[in-house]
Amino acid sequence: MKAVCLDIDDTLLDSQSAARSSLKELLGTDRAWPVWQRTTDRYYARFVSGQLPFDVMCVERTRAFFAAFGENIDHAEARRREERRMAAMQRAWCLFDDVAASLDWMCASGLRLAAVTNAPGDYQRTKLAAVGLADTFDAVVISGEIGVAKPDPRIFHTACDHLGLQPHEVAHVGDRLTTDAQGATRAGLRGIWLNRDQVPAPRDSADDRVPTITGLAELPELLVTEIAAPHFADLVGQAR
Numbered sequence: 744m745k746a747v748c749l750d751i752d753d754t755l756l757d758s759q760s761a762a763r764s765s766l767k768e769l770l771g772t773d774r775a776w777p778v779w780q781r782t783t784d785r786y787y788a789r790f791v792s793g794q795l796p797f798d799v800m801c802v803e804r805t806r807a808f809f810a811a812f813g814e815n816i817d818h819a820e821a822r823r824r825e826e827r828r829m830a831a832m833q834r835a836w837c838l839f840d841d842v843a844a845s846l847d848w849m850c851a852s853g854l855r856l857a858a859v860t861n862a863p864g865d866y867q868r869t870k871l872a873a874v875g876l877a878d879t880f881d882a883v884v885i886s887g888e889i890g891v892a893k894p895d896p897r898i899f900h901t902a903c904d905h906l907g908l909q910p911h912e913v914a915h916v917g918d919r920l921t922t923d924a925q926g927a928t929r930a931g932l933r934g935i936w937l938n939r940d941q942v943p944a945p946r947d948s949a950d951d952r953v954p955t956i957t958g959l960a961e962l963p964e965l966l967v968t969e970i971a972a973p974h975f976a977d978l979v980g981q982a983r
């Protein structure tokens with residue numbers, strides 16, 4: 744193993760907490776958080792698939808969220824509320840507690856680092872700078888800049904190309920089982936699922952089983968044998 748790719752949102756940044764506190768600032772309560780999450784899942788998928796530009800998606804999501812409670816607001820009002828919410832969210836952006844130590848360990852171990860994320864380019868680069876990670880990565884690969892999104896193998900292969908490495912030499916860590924861990928595994932990388940909330944994994948075929956960690960502090964133990972013996976997995980495969 745020579746490099747590690749990391750997802751950004753809910754892997755490095757506690758984006759969910761930031762979004763939740765932004766909703767609280769907008770409404771005075773976060774009781775509607777489950778509705779916000781469901782609305783986000785629906786609308787973010789439309790952004791990732793290219794159906795909606797990011798800023799349009801954000802405004803339409805806010806409008807749909809209020810409509811779910813019977814309040815029908817026009818586009819201009821939805822944009823005003825979304826701007827307030829977005830500003831509150833950006834003030835709340837912060838890293839998880841385990842990020843600094845794990846990044847330090849990976850750098851000290853000689854691993855190269857990449858960020859691989861599904862979002863608009865400017866938005867993610869602003870986010871990385873806001874939390875002090877603007878110069879941390881050897882490569883930053885963003886779906887909004889290259890036109891393909893995780894779990895498409897091409898985004899993972901783009902990261903490997905930027906790192907000058909083959910997929911089997913690279914791990915990818917992310918909080919989404921299918922988008923991150925299984926997508927990376929299918930692209931030939933070492934996909935690792937960061938299951939911070941310890942949600943039960945769905946029953947999958949054996950091919951889709953991936954190593955799982957519940958925090959980035961567990962990453963060194965998982966990677967250390969692979970750094971020492973980078974072709975171990977290949978040798979095991981040949982012996983079968």
Ligand SMILES: [Mg+2]
Pocket residue numbers: 750751752753754917918919
């Ligand atoms: Mg994520």
